[in-house]
Amino acid sequence: MSRVETNGVEATATDVATAEAASPAARTPGFLWTFGLFRSELVTTFRRWRTIALLAVLAAVPVLVGIAVRIETGDGSSMGGGPGGGGGGGGPAFIAQITNNGLFLVFTALAATLPFFLPMAVGVIAGDAIAGEANAGTLRYLLVAPAGRTRLLLVKYAATMTFCLVATLVVAASALAVGALLFPLGDLTTISGTSISFAEGLLRALLIALAVAASLIGIAALGLFVSTLTNSGIAAMATTVGLLITVQILDQIPQLDALHPYFFSHYWLSFADLMREPVYWDDLQRNLGLQAVYAAVFGAAAWARFTAKDIAS
Amino acid sequence: MNDAAAIHTQGLTKTFRGGQVAVDHLELKVPSGSVFGFLGPNGSGKTTTIRMLMGLIEPTSGTARVLGRPMPRSARTVLPHVGALIEGPALYGFLSGRDNLLRYDSADRAADPRTRRTRVAAALDRVGLSAAAGKKAKAYSLGMKQRLGLAAALLQPRRLLVLDEPTNGLDPQGMREIRALVRELASEGTTVFLSSHLLDEIEQVCTHAAVMAQGRLIIQGPVSELAAGARGRLVVTTPDAADAARVLKEQGIADVVVAAGEGRGQGEGDRVTGEPPPPDRDLAELNVALVTAGVRVRGFGLERASLEDAFVALTGEGFDVAG
Numbered sequence: 001m002s003r004v005e006t007n008g009v010e011a012t013a014t015d016v017a018t019a020e021a022a023s024p025a026a027r028t029p030g031f032l033w034t035f036g037l038f039r040s041e042l043v044t045t046f047r048r049w050r051t052i053a054l055l056a057v058l059a060a061v062p063v064l065v066g067i068a069v070r071i072e073t074g075d076g077s078s079m080g081g082g083p084g085g086g087g088g089g090g091g092p093a094f095i096a097q098i099t100n101n102g103l104f105l106v107f108t109a110l111a112a113t114l115p116f117f118l119p120m121a122v123g124v125i126a127g128d129a130i131a132g133e134a135n136a137g138t139l140r141y142l143l144v145a146p147a148g149r150t151r152l153l154l155v156k157y158a159a160t161m162t163f164c165l166v167a168t169l170v171v172a173a174s175a176l177a178v179g180a181l182l183f184p185l186g187d188l189t190t191i192s193g194t195s196i197s198f199a200e201g202l203l204r205a206l207l208i209a210l211a212v213a214a215s216l217i218g219i220a221a222l223g224l225f226v227s228t229l230t231n232s233g234i235a236a237m238a239t240t241v242g243l244l245i246t247v248q249i250l251d252q253i254p255q256l257d258a259l260h261p262y263f264f265s266h267y268w269l270s271f272a273d274l275m276r277e278p279v280y281w282d283d284l285q286r287n288l289g290l291q292a293v294y295a296a297v298f299g300a301a302a303w304a305r306f307t308a309k310d311i312a313s
Numbered sequence: 314m315n316d317a318a319a320i321h322t323q324g325l326t327k328t329f330r331g332g333q334v335a336v337d338h339l340e341l342k343v344p345s346g347s348v349f350g351f352l353g354p355n356g357s358g359k360t361t362t363i364r365m366l367m368g369l370i371e372p373t374s375g376t377a378r379v380l381g382r383p384m385p386r387s388a389r390t391v392l393p394h395v396g397a398l399i400e401g402p403a404l405y406g407f408l409s410g411r412d413n414l415l416r417y418d419s420a421d422r423a424a425d426p427r428t429r430r431t432r433v434a435a436a437l438d439r440v441g442l443s444a445a446a447g448k449k450a451k452a453y454s455l456g457m458k459q460r461l462g463l464a465a466a467l468l469q470p471r472r473l474l475v476l477d478e479p480t481n482g483l484d485p486q487g488m489r490e491i492r493a494l495v496r497e498l499a500s501e502g503t504t505v506f507l508s509s510h511l512l513d514e515i516e517q518v519c520t521h522a523a524v525m526a527q528g529r530l531i532i533q534g535p536v537s538e539l540a541a542g543a544r545g546r547l548v549v550t551t552p553d554a555a556d557a558a559r560v561l562k563e564q565g566i567a568d569v570v571v572a573a574g575e576g577r578g579q580g581e582g583d584r585v586t587g588e589p590p591p592p593d594r595d596l597a598e599l600n601v602a603l604v605t606a607g608v609r610v611r612g613f614g615l616e617r618a619s620l621e622d623a624f625v626a627l628t629g630e631g632f633d634v635a636g
């Protein structure tokens with residue numbers, strides 16, 4: 001590069017005072033400069049084949065559900081355990097209403113993917129966030145750049161949260177498109193039996209998507225923490241997804257009733273309450289509170305671990 | 314507090330879990346503006362030292378100052394002035410060479426995003442990768458990856474470059490280019506800290522060197538002094554090896570060794586070597602003694618000690634032997 005620049009820096013080299021004077025400039029880089037790493041992180045995440053494949057699988061779920069329901073049309077009277085009740089015996093919540101209104105496919109698809117597909121995808125991305133970079137050796141170069149450990153962890157957090165939102169929106173958008181293609185659209189009936197307009201229904205769908213995305217914060221925080229513990233991306237992903245499955249199973253065991261409210265997945269299906277009239281907020285708030293606690297606890301743990309870790313890979 | 318050292322460690326020690334001492338009370342001093350060769354067999358603690366200097370590993374005890382500031386505490390202010398290639402390049406295989414550099418540059422919070430693309434292009438150009446900049450990094454050869462790693466270290470004007478085995482995987486032409494690049498950077502005032510297992514490389518480009526073995530610093534200083542520390546050898550090439558050896562011993566030459574056939578490069582004959590005579594002794598007299606004894610001398614002279622001789626003398630072992 002240019003000699004002039006090099007010499008300019010070299011001139012200050014022997015002078016500590018100048019180096020110190022130069023450091024505040026490095027310390028106040030402004031929002032854009034930090035945003036640069038976040039944007040780079042997003043580009044890196046979403047250009048990976050694995051991310052694209054995960055999103056493709058998620059987008060395929062509403063297509064499969066939509067086609068299955070379409071084929072079974074006429075048999076749509078099996079109301080099962082009732083909509084919004086957690087999707088018990090009769091398939092995912094809202095599945096019976098899809099034939100009446102394609103918008104319900106959005107709710108059904110989110111209810112179908114929330115227990116496993118969505119958190120699994122988030123677990124893969126979160127688990128790989130730090131451990132994958134450590135495994136590839138790129139972590140040492142990011143830190144030597146220097147990215148700053150706290151800053152890098154925050155960026156990884158933000159990117160993982162963005163993935164939660166994007167993944168949920170992919171499911172919702174795919175479901176909306178399939179629903180519109182295969183089924184009639186129009187005014188819809190809430191769980192409480194009242195009727196709302198299609199526009200209002202779309203708004204509710206968006207709110208539900210946001211609630212679902214927020215539901216994934218807990219597992220994302222957990223995955224990032226696990227990711228700081230190991231240098232193997234695969235191990236971190238497997239552990240996170242393993243924890244997800246374990247918690248899901250434990251949540252079904254009645255004897256552990258006392259513990260259930262502390263499981264990150266316990267209030268996941270509360271998003272259905274957004275389809276009540278009026279909206280029933282209690283469980284939604286409990287869910288958000290619980291996710292916030294997970295984010296705080298495991299975020300702090302990840303920070304404590306990552307900032308003190310020897311990077312030997 | 315500010316000594317003119319680019320790197321200065323005092324009692325730097327790293328003990329890994331399990332009690333293995335990787336680096337043991339290291340007192341390293343790298344003068345500003347030097348090209349510093351960091352030598353040692355595999356497992357001698359070089360990489361652990363470099364990782365501690367770069368703030369990747371926390372020392373168990375002791376201090377490390379880089380560019381006059383303590384590490385890892387001042388990583389944020391020091392590292393933007395340091396370019397590093399540590400244990401080979403690490404790249405995002407699914408990104409192009411250019412995008413890899415853009416990512417590393419955006420990780421540096423002191424890097425100006427407005428000049429990012431120009432600086433990336435300049436760095437690619439400097440290591441001769443401009444033509445392959447758009448290719449995915451996983452399609453790069455080892456040498457190209459090495460060059461891209463170097464380019465990442467050169468994204469900014471640096472005061473210190475830490476290069477761990479920079480010519481690994483390069484062909485002879487590539488090695489020459491890297492050496493030329495190191496000399497060019499040094500002439501611009503950049504301090505270069507270079508670890509290598511290629512002694513002739515160190516000898517060619519370095520002004521100073523340090524030798525490590527089993528976590529300890531054996532010696533450090535200007536390369537000329539290090540090589541001078543090891544004595545040269547008196548070498549006689551002759552077809553009459555036995556006679557030559559006898560005459561040399563009679564003349565008081567110690568440690569006479571006959572190496573059969575090794576003199577063939579300089580014509581038919583064997584190589585007889587011994588410790589050089591004391592400085593007050595005229596070499597020509599020795600030669601006369603040989604010739605008068607009927608020894609056919611094809612070659613006669615003193616061979617300067619190489620850094621390798623110095624190294625073997627210091628570590629007492631071959632260079633590539635794991636410590």
